[in-house]
Amino acid sequence: MLRLDTRFLPGFSEELKAHAPLLLEAREALLAKRGQKGAMLGWMDLPEDTETLREIRRFREQNPWVEDFVLLGIGGSALGPKALEAAFADSGVRFHYVDHVEPEPIRKLLQSLNPHKTLVNAVSKSGATAETLAGLLLFLDWLKAHLGEAWRRHLVVTTDPKGGALRALAGREGLRAFAIPEEVGGRFSVLSPVGLLPLAFAGADLDALLMGARKANEQALAPLEESLPLKTALLHHLHRHLPIAVFMVYSERLRYLPAWFVQLHDESLGKRDQEGRRVGTTALPALGPQDQHAQVQLFREGPLDKLLTLVIPESPVEDLPLPPVGELPEAGYLFGKTLFRLLKAEAEATYQALAEAGQRVYALYLSEVSPYTIGWLLQHLMWQTAFLGELWGVNAFDQPGVELGKRLTRAFLEGEG
Amino acid sequence: MLRLDTRFLPGFSEELKAHAPLLLEAREALLAKRGQKGAMLGWMDLPEDTETLREIRRFREQNPWVEDFVLLGIGGSALGPKALEAAFADSGVRFHYVDHVEPEPIRKLLQSLNPHKTLVNAVSKSGATAETLAGLLLFLDWLKAHLGEAWRRHLVVTTDPKGGALRALAGREGLRAFAIPEEVGGRFSVLSPVGLLPLAFAGADLDALLMGARKANEQALAPLEESLPLKTALLHHLHRHLPIAVFMVYSERLRYLPAWFVQLHDESLGKRDQEGRRVGTTALPALGPQDQHAQVQLFREGPLDKLLTLVIPESPVEDLPLPPVGELPEAGYLFGKTLFRLLKAEAEATYQALAEAGQRVYALYLSEVSPYTIGWLLQHLMWQTAFLGELWGVNAFDQPGVELGKRLTRAFLEGEG
Structure with a gap:
């Protein structure tokens, strides 16, 4: 209420x-303007999208091994999930937000994580956010060095349904990718997979x-x-x-x-x-x-x-x-x-x-x-x-x-x- | 520079x-006004106070068993230590700030801590801050329930040199107490024991x-x-x-x-x-x-x-x-x-x-x-x-x-x- x-x-x-x-x-x-292309009013429809929720739940169930969840994203890609995870996390999975580009804390984080138990989620609508790409270079390199070909199971992207570097990467490498609907902008995306995917791992009540x-x-x-x-x-x-x-x-x-x-x-x-x-x-x-x-x-x-x-x-x-x-x-x-x-x-x-x-x-x-x-x-x-x-x-x-x-x-x- | x-x-x-x-x-x-009683300009002299620093170091060395440090304090009693600990912590000691009175996170914290490895630091200049006293009731009760008479080693107070409830508690129970100089107010106290004590446990370079x-x-x-x-x-x-x-x-x-x-x-x-x-x-x-x-x-x-x-x-x-x-x-x-x-x-x-x-x-x-x-x-x-x-x-x-x-x-x- x-x-x-x-x-x-x-x-x-x-x-x-x-x-x-x-x-x-x-x-x-x-x-x-609802329904007009480019009006960016897709956030109005997100609460009804139970199909995406089902997909995300399935993905979470397929990956029970995750102990650390690293979210690479900034602004609208991080603020919503962080706010809700801090409030409702209940699963024991540890969350780490790389929503910055300061070397010392990222170095420390990389040293503290077990790659075998870490899922990295790169989040950017455009796929072109410099901070997110920089973090992704570091984590991709780290996953490959520790896991060899198995790195692909440890990286999931949340991005545009069609365009951008993250979508292209997912296509080339066969990564799991979740879509931020075209008509949903970053700061209105918390109820899209931007928020729902981390929150599923946090064990929050998404329904x-x-x-x-x-x-x-x-x-x-x-x-x-x-x-x-x-x-x-x-x-x-x-x-x-x-x-x-x-x-x-x-x-x-x-x-x-x-x-x-x-x-x-x-x-x-x-x-x-x-x-x-x-x-x-x-x-x-x-x-x-x-x-x-x-x-x-x-x-x-x-x-x-x-x-x-x-x-x-x-x-x-x-x-x-x-x-x-x-x-x-x-x-x-x-x-x-x-x-x-x-x-x-x-x-x-x-x-x-x-x-x-x-x-x-x-x-x-x-x-x-x-x-x-x-x-x-x-x-x-x-x-x-x-x-x-x-x-x-x-x-x-x-x-x-x-x-x-x-x-x-x-x-x-x-x-x- | x-x-x-x-x-x-x-x-x-x-x-x-x-x-x-x-x-x-x-x-x-x-x-x-420097040196005038009540002018509250004591913060100007804190950087020269190497004697307090020595005492705090000694206390830290006497308590190598600490794995979790709980700071009970709000406003000027928490903001400074938190800012510096987040920047410079290097000891592995975990810090927890009870700078609020929401029941659910405090309940969770109490359940997660090992009382034998926990040091509680109650911080209030006046000793009368309601939030800090409420937290102290909960932690005192918890320490006593788990540690019996040994609870006194697990609580240290930082407060006025003479007055207030925390100073009185320390006197009655023989607790270790550090003084916030009379002429230093809360928001100017980060370089007093308010900040130095937690930072000594964090392993920051206080010199x-x-x-x-x-x-x-x-x-x-x-x-x-x-x-x-x-x-x-x-x-x-x-x-x-x-x-x-x-x-x-x-x-x-x-x-x-x-x-x-x-x-x-x-x-x-x-x-x-x-x-x-x-x-x-x-x-x-x-x-x-x-x-x-x-x-x-x-x-x-x-x-x-x-x-x-x-x-x-x-x-x-x-x-x-x-x-x-x-x-x-x-x-x-x-x-x-x-x-x-x-x-x-x-x-x-x-x-x-x-x-x-x-x-x-x-x-x-x-x-x-x-x-x-x-x-x-x-x-x-x-x-x-x-x-x-x-x-x-x-x-x-x-x-x-x-x-x-x-x-x-x-x-x-x-x-x-």
Whole structure:
């Protein structure tokens, strides 16, 4: 269950009524592009794709020997799987993310792994990502050196259905390859094989994850009053003059979720609009309670330049009572309370304290942290982002601003020797 | 070696001359408080404290049995040790940070640890941090249940020299206790036992760390032209109208450094000034190259509302050449290059692309990522922050804005049943 709370934004229901035509028009404009080639709306259909899920499950069952899973991928190819694996891993398989190009940690990783028990998953939609290809050269070389011809069983690629270097490699060498559907971009790909394959090895409940995502789809298309993503999109639209959108999550298991949201929000919406104006707000990742001891001082007394989203679980999966320990009477006020109750009290206290400080803040309550609620939340946030693209007049599905960096990298790489 | 580069901010040397009186006055005002009770400037002296370092080393040598190190602490008690341990751990001791209060991960951790091989370090300046006390109840109970009277050897506290619950516990039970000097606050405590104790168990080179920090002290007090912290403080001062201060680090080993900086900057400077005005800029954590695929689109095409600091290493400690792998001719442009060269090319390309987009950006170059350069960088950033406190008219060493949250937490905790 995902629930929006706007108790500290009292005029919101009037705003919702006033903006109904705008919101419904934005939704209509978005849905009108569904199925159009190049519209990149394939993420809407991923929660229904049970055939891919079956294939992935079969592959996981065929490879029970895997003890270490190395994901070579960066940005949208790593942030989603990492967030979900950290939350729901249950199989004992160890995960390693090579989403960087620093030599020392990669050297250390290669020394620590047993190649016979390692599965390498190279993930890139285009197949041309420099960081991923660099990592792949190192791991391919390492697998071949240790396993000879058997290396092919230890490398699986997730990439475009037809084009690019990874697809070509898989074709030439007979590697297992999973497809990222043509109409699904990197930051919208967590429910494609990009996320599902690692999560199958992590032992996460993928049926529940997709079921939750289907719930978000339902709500996205529902009448305005029940359409959560239209409502949260409006919240961001009404506060677009505030430069910073804080995304603060009260769950240690979800510690990598803010980074996934940052990419989704920033790379989708930080754009020139049709008139060439610079639009977008800057997502700021935050965790509760850690950031009560880091960022909340600024949120309370610093500039009122933020819209804050608090993601708060309403109940634990399994709680821990705090034992009365005679040696520590100073902590007596905690005896007999539970850990989750402390967590919840801190979240509610922060929510209220931020509102009292004059910041704009709302909450998304999760009934609990589970694959079902997080599947729902992820797909919800994708809809929110897509709606905001319509409202702000930008294409939420491209990233023209990163091209210059790629060209310059190549130039620096060639030029320096 | 730490080096400031302002090539894309051409007017900076004139600005430095024009602001010389202001900067020198700020430094004088800060240094005039040195030694005053309650000024909280003890962090300036930590790099010279070799006696504490000796004690910590002795303690580490007396406890060679430790295989798992559990740090109970949050905010300034965890962010610094975590950043440095992730960068420089070399001993094989496994580190676990209980800097949260979510029941499920703590339950899992307790089940996975061998109490006979585990050292628990409870860290809180005040000794009153609710999250840390909650964790301590659980771990104390667990140690006693498994070890009986021997539990006392497995718990060490780092806290105020005299007051608070942790100091009292240590006194009553005869536990080993390390002192956070009275004049050192949490977010300035990384070079006190807060950081040094875990890092001794991690096997990091603490002499080099403190030597680097002494270099920053030297520069802080040097004539303006050589005073790196005064210069970077001025950069932030000149851009204080921009709401966002991006701190982007091109090093996977330093992946937790941005979170440490966020606390230092936000909690020190996000304040009401003497006239009651809300001041402070919001630090935004970023990593290279990961965020080229996440935030750089927004940095390039979104609003020009940021000052960006790029932290870039100039050479690797140990590089990795990219092997020419016949199976992957599409990556031919990388054959024979090294991984670090790719990293450096990406950093330089991003630096230039951000400047060309019209963002305000400067670089801090590290000769390499080592305890020496990072000790230097950390202490440099503490000086920068302290100088900014003077320039912005706020007390960089208190955190009044978090008190309401603490009171409300207690109320919610008591009230709900």
